[in-house]
Amino acid sequence: MTRQCASPASGTGAPLSGSVLAEAAVVFAVVLSIHAAVWDRYSWCAVALAVQAFYVQYKWDRLLQQGSAVFRFRTSANSGLLPASVVMPLLGLVMKERCQSAGNPYFERFGIVVAASGMAVALFSSVLALGITRPVPSNTCVISGLAGGVIIYIMKHSLSVGEVIEVLEVLLIFVYLNMILLYLLPRCFTPGEALLVLGGISFMLNQLIKRSLTVVESQGDPVDFFLLVVVVGMVLMGVFFSTLFVFMDSGTWASSIFFHLMTCVLALGVVLPWLHRLIHRNPLLWLLQFLFQTNTRIYLLAYWTLLATVACLVVLYQNAKRSSSESKKHQAPTIARKYFHFIVVATYVPGIVFDRSLLYVAATVCLAVFLFLEYVRYFRIKPLGHTLRSLLSLFLDERDSGPLILTHIYLLLGMSLPIWLVPRPCTQKGSLGGARALVPYAGVLAVGVGDTVASIFGSTMGEIHWPGTKKTFEGTMTSVFAQIISVALILIFDSGVDLNYSYAWILGSISIVSLLEAYTTQIDNLLLPLYLLILLMA
Secondary structure (H helix, E strand, O other), rough: OOOOOOOHHHHHOOOHHHHHOOOOOHHHHHHHHHHHHHOHHHHHHHHHHHHHHHHHHHHHHHHHHHHOOOOOOOOOOOOOOHHHHHHHHHHHHHHHHHHHHHOOOHHHHHHHHHHHHHHHHHHHHHHHHHHHOOOOHHHHHHHHHHHHHHHHHHOOOOOHHHHHHHHHHHHHHHHHHHHHHHHOOOOOOHHHHHHHHHHHHHHHHHHHHHHHHHOOOOOOOOHHHHHHHHHHHHHHHHHHHHHOOOOOOOOHHHHHHHHHHHHHHHHHHHHHHHHHHHHOOOOHHHHHHHHHOHHHHHHHHHHHHHHHHHHHHHHHHHHHHHHOOOOOOOOOOOOOOOOOOHHHHHHHHEEEEEEEEHHHHHHHHHHHHHHHHHHHHOOOOOOOOHHHHHHHHHHHOOOOOOOOOOOOHHHHHHHHHHHHOOHHHHHHHOOOOHHHHHHHHHHHHHHHHHHHHEEEEEHOOOOEEEOOOOOEHHHHHHHHHHHHHHHHHHHHHHOOOOOOOOHHHHHHHHHHHHHHHOOOOHHHHHHHHHHHHHHHHH
């Protein structure tokens, strides 16, 4: 993303600016495109949800401007409620369609539950904003109430009793996570980012609980269970230590030793037994056998180790430049920050081409490592806490306004979500032909190529600015062009990709997501791959 710090007029709740309206227009274009492709009662629910989110978003923006929100949110952006509200519902809709065409009724119903859960948490966020707005916005309440009534009526007659209970469980978990994490981690999220991140975590936690209780009937892939257990385990570990260190100093050696001991206890006493119960084998032995099963996997692991070493050297080199600089506030330039985007592209493309299962597991392990290191940095855990704070502070930007540094974690998530989210049983029987063959590459295209090229060219050669933003027309156009070239290269080097003449849809999807990159003030590393994933799957 071209570096941008939103002005108060455009980011924190002034009357609807041109950039906010343009972002909304792009989101509605995506919603209507999916509605036209799916065209059923659930897609009508998504349209209703988007309409009410558009009206409620202005209320959230005004609350952020007045400082009247319940929690302290990130203020260098607008609330982002509209683009975040429709992600889970649209993802569920396209997942349902693809699994229906693949003849997989289980994952077809799973997609409906994903859509319903996304609508439930989005409506909760809307109700929260309306409930704390004074005076009560009667017109917006009517619109939100009508949309919510339509959604609840349709879902009530479409979901089984068990599925309704599942959606309510996700909503309950989401409410509690909002109260806990947004209190413990002020200024780390906008309302939209909190909806997206905490909604996803809530759904994963509920899925893990459900599968643990029905372990006898569960016949899932061990790599799916590995992702669920690792993500939920790391989140619960963060909540545990955040609560604990409210009452004690985390920077002492005694606290650091306790942190490391409790991490071992949680890993060996909770996470590994939980995973063992789900996969019915020793998790460590399974992981070792999985990683070194073939020569291709050994070569990929060696190659990724080399790239990780290069990334560490880049961090050390940039910090050495800061030490030699006279300015104490030296920050890494935009191009230096985008080195990591090139590195992750070089990491993910061979994994997608040669062994997606290995990439799935490796990305999960990498996420766990990133989260653990962020805990060490945030809590100042000895001996690496202060060192990590110094090394990573060089790469801070306006989005890291809270106590956590999340941009590198969002980059990893943006690249990995297209690999994690598509149910593998629904990718058989040719159901991922045409534009859908590019779904695993959504993160590479949107973030690794598009966002990087837009940032570099926009900041160095851009002169014509999009109205209301600091993004440039030149950056967006070069982003689209670079992604088209990347698609051509994918066709050459990945024999499994057959686009079946769906070039117009691919070009339209890339262009819409590039426009979203130009206008959104949310975390683009997370948002853009999800939108491109949804469009390509449709």
